[in-house]
Amino acid sequence: MYLTIHRGTKQIGGSCVELQANDGARIILDIGMPLAMPDGADWPAGTMRRSTEDLRRDGVLPAVDGLYRGDRPDVAAVFLSHAHLDHHGLAPFIHPDIPVHASPGTIAMLEVSGLFLPSATQPGNIVTLPLPPAAVQLGPFRVQAIPVDHAAPDSRALLVEADGERVLYSGDLRAHGRLRHLFDELPAAAGHVDVLVLEGTTMGQESGSHGIADELALEAQLSELLRATDQFVLVAASGQNIDRAVSVYRAALAADRQFVMDLYQAYVMDRLRELRPDAPQFDSPGVRIKFIGTHVTRMKEAGHWGLVCRMARRAKVRSEELFADPGGFAYLARSNAATVGLLRYLESARPSVVVWSQWGGYLDKGGAIADWCLECGREPLRIHSGGHATPGDLAVLAGKIGARVVVPVHTFAPAEFGSRMVSAVMMDDGCAVAVTELCRRGAAI
Ligand SMILES: [Zn+2]
Structure with a gap:
């Protein structure tokens, strides 16, 4: 299996992760809107009405072949971790023949947004994710959506199994919300993991920047x-x-x-x-x-x-x-x-x-x-408490999961992973790397 992080190896927001099985089948995990334009300004009104070609040319839509309206569809499915725009915001551009899997809570929030914001279009072909141990089987892929504690309802981490390898994508998570037991339960729910693709929103931020402790x-x-x-x-x-x-x-x-x-x-x-x-x-x-x-x-x-x-x-x-x-x-x-x-x-x-x-x-x-x-x-x-785990909590989680390699995502400070957890391997946006190669690099640290 091959892992590509289309966006997120060195930024927060606009997350998009691809997994390709050895037989060529591909799935996408999250298709988020970047939080801001490259120069830091807000997205101009009307961005979502621009054409797929325009948005691709400007780098708003990640360069994923066979994913968008107007392409010949060549992606087996998209999975959404949760209902925050920086994880699902570009989903309306997905080709309508490609199923978009999301939890019941995520689907409810997409529908609510569609009801109150007429400009918020929805993906055309949405499918409800089951709770583990049930999984979605798609060709070589088996995907489990494990509930996590985050500021969006019914957020999930996504565990992908293919070719005898297991990749866990954390989505966004924390250990200090009302569902913190889900944080404690995640390592057991995930089981053996080869590659942990872990969010690091708080990495590099001053301690306490997320506000009140819990x-x-x-x-x-x-x-x-x-x-x-x-x-x-x-x-x-x-x-x-x-x-x-x-x-x-x-x-x-x-x-x-x-x-x-x-x-x-x-x-x-x-x-x-x-x-x-x-x-x-x-x-x-x-x-x-x-x-x-x-x-x-x-x-x-x-x-x-x-x-x-x-x-x-x-x-x-x-x-x-x-x-x-x-x-x-x-x-x-x-x-x-x-x-x-x-x-x-x-x-x-x-x-x-x-x-x-x-x-x-x-x-x-x-x-x-x-x-x-x-x-x-x-x-x-x-008076606020943030939606993301502290660097200390992330290190504890990575230690308990014990993946062969940890890949930072959704972070401005990927290098800090190396000082907090063993076997952290940084990737670059848009580069496909085999899971075996990532594990080899992790073992060499
Ligand atoms: Zn989020």
């Missing part, structure tokens, strides 16, 4: 904040970070406040009802829903009017209620114009507390809440 400590800090103030508290976080929603919900209940989420968030939770029984639902105790006009329109257009009505009857909260008792609520919100509109209304009486509970880079880049804070001379409280 999700439970974050919940405790939020709970303390909600108890200490009688102000309205708004927590800005990603709607697909279920751990964070659970933390805000639990902290709100502990502080005797009602938990508020918007209709988008309530729909995300409803879609994940079975996967995450700990997630706050519209019919859970102490939950209220803030209705936003555009969300209602999208839900109605998608045929979910009955659900919208049930949510409204059970949990709808009006801005006037929040205004009358600001200390009675904690609002898990997104950085958008509707949120800032609500803040302006509430602040006509007294100030609110704004908590930034996602990657700080998004705040530094600007956006509705960042701009509003700047305008009022306000610094949001940063």
Whole structure:
């Protein structure tokens, strides 16, 4: 079997990994959007509407023959590790005859994005990944999708077996979320591994850069904040970070406040009802829903009017209620114009507390809440815990898995792997190397 990392040996985002069996059959693991353009600027609006040829020429689409619309399809399948754009964002360009395998949670999040963002097109041919020990058998390949702890729901590591060799691609993972037991269980679930392709997002970063040590400590800090103030508290976080929603919900209940989420968030939770029984639902105790006009329109257009009505009857909260008792609520919100509109209304009486509970880079880049804070001379409280394992946790994981060789991916500091784990072998983007050759290089270290 041959391993090619099309993108990710020296960068975070835009991950794309290829495995080719000795008989020539090929599969792709992840097809992510790079986080930024090569010069660091954001992708211009309309990038996703450009032609496959254009995007290939500019290096946005990795050079993978037989993968894209307009090609003669020559890839057996694509597997997605999780629903973050830097892992699946280019999937709409995949040839519709090529199946795209993803976990139920990933598929739910792709469908939710498609519902609320009309520009977010979906891959044409999507197939549900089973839980181990069930596997997907495709010609010479056997692929197992092992659940991992990460900030996207139902994230998976991908274990690929072919030609008597086993390659484990970690996807993104961590050891400090609510599902950290999955981190501890991964080595046993994977079994013998020849090549571990391991994400290293935090490699080379200052320790503590991912924020609070773990999700439970974050919940405790939020709970303390909600108890200490009688102000309205708004927590800005990603709607697909279920751990964070659970933390805000639990902290709100502990502080005797009602938990508020918007209709988008309530729909995300409803879609994940079975996967995450700990997630706050519209019919859970102490939950209220803030209705936003555009969300209602999208839900109605998608045929979910009955659900919208049930949510409204059970949990709808009006801005006037929040205004009358600001200390009675904690609002898990997104950085958008509707949120800032609500803040302006509430602040006509007294100030609110704004908590930034996602990657700080998004705040530094600007956006509705960042701009509003700047305008009022306000610094949001940063209470966050990142989605990626610390370098120390990665070293522990690599040690327990005991692969013959570890290949860094999704990292700006691949060289740091060598100082933290034995048998780390750096690769270059776009170069195919046989698993036997990688193992030989690993053994020579
Ligand atoms: Zn991720």
